[in-house]
Amino acid sequence: MEYLEFELPIKELEQQLDKCEIIGKESEVDVTETCKQIEKKLAETKKEIYKNLTAWQRVQLSRHPNRPYTLDHIKALCGDTWLELHGDRNVKDDKAMIGGLGKIGDQSYMFIGQQKGFNTKTRQYRNFGMSNPEGYRKALRLMKSAEKFGIPVVTLIDTPGAYPGLEAEERGQGEAIARNILEMARLKVPIITIIIGEGASGGALGIGVGDRVMMLENTWYSVISPESCSSILWRSWEYKEQAAEALKLTAKDMKRMKLVDAIIKEPLGGAHTDRDKTFSAVKNAIVKAYDELKVLEPADLVSQRMAKYDDMGVYKD
Template sequence: MEYLSFELPIKELMDQYQTCSLVGEESGVDVKLACSQIEDKIIEKKKEIYGNLSPWQRVQLSRHPDRPYALDFIKGITDKDSFLELHGDRNFADDPAMVGGLAKIDGKSVMIIGTQKGRTTKERQLRRFGMSNPEGYRKALRLMKLAEKFGIPVISLIDTPGAYPGLEAEERGQGEAIARNIFEMTMLKTPIFVYVIGEGASGGALGIGVGNKVYMLENTWYTVIAPESCSSILWRNWDHKEDAANALKLTPQDALKEKFIDGIIEEPLGGAHYEPQVAYEHLKTSILQNIKAFSKFTGKELETQRQDKFIAMGQFKG
């Protein structure tokens, strides 16, 4: 387990607990009471730290190297061996940074799409840290259209620092691909449920972020720009990333207050990486509840509800 800088007090207690357990095993001395007291301190310290997270600390948690990624969540919420990954945009290429395919959740057919990061250096390079090229967004749209054809819900899992900013992505129409997705998703006649499971930045997130319901996991963020990028624009360096995180109002609580999202999915104490299975179950429960709630709507009603939801977010003057 890796620990972030603000988690070091927890690490110290965990080290004490491991030492206590080791002493008991090697000496044969009963140390259950001492270990139990350390366990209580660990829980208290976790509640103290994670109950008072700053926006920047929440950003750090969303990027924790042990945090589950899209494919982890897909495996955790779908029926065993039911996920069939589909590839390619039928126009240029396949994009490893955008994954998607058919699956079943408690026997219910769904189309799941999501941005996927990498664990190893090689995989991170392959998936570009979860930053999609235009073909990734076009693949996602192809899968959503396929879901519409067969009348099955779309589940979107967002975890991206943004769309890929490379020259080749711009040459192939990055802006158009994202704009096309946003346009087409507003008119899709099948339910779309969006979940921010990690980072949610800029058009890279919005390209698969238009849904009938939009949720954020507890330790995630969702805004127009990453704090570091905001700092570099306003202050010409990254030194003010914490100030930027505060100003951007990027936490789930901020988004819910402003009615950008419909709810917050609770995570295990300390983050999804502590108990991934618990996080999977919370996500799965929300998805099944939404599938049931929206199954009674017609395609036109789903389209209208989605459009009204996003139109209501803005302020317009005649």
């Protein structure tokens, strides 16, 4: 188990509890009461820390190395029904963008999302979750296939941004993302979007237009990362915490500004502390959203989706 800096008080108490239990097992000393006191203190400390998280701390939780990634979610949701599809039929198969068919219950879905790696080798293989243009074109190809067969689309967002390399720009990174936004706005099947980790910039928007857009509790969604914002405004990464607060990028901020539709609650301590509970919450959110959307005619679905995005940013003085 890896701990973030603000979680160190929890780490110390858990280590004390482990030592206390070992003493109880290896000696005749009764440590039951001591263990209970430590457990009580541990529960209070967890509650106090996690109910007062700052924006930057939530960003850290969204990047936790033990946090479940897109493939973890899909395999937990679909089991053996998951069939991955590859390639954009033009350049190559982008490993940072995955997609394919899977079932939740008896309902088929087209799942699309960014995949990060869990060690150095797989991070390089997945390009750290940063897609090239062919990744977005693969995503669009799969969405169009889903539309053809009347299959709802589920997108899972977890990316630090689209790949900013020269070769990506040469192959039309901006056009690929813009094309996806246009086509998703008028797709004639339900689109359910969930931010499961980082939701940064156009890299997220390229698969982020949905009828229902939801965020896991400890995720973020913004035009720029706190570090990049800090480096632009202050010429240093030292102000990333201040930038995170100013960007209003947390799930609560996004919900309050009506930029997302719902927040999916995570287990205390983050999605990685109880994966099964997290997967169950995501599954329930997808099923509920689809039940609300499946009754709509395609024309009404598109009309409501466009109206939803037209209303964003409108305010009265």
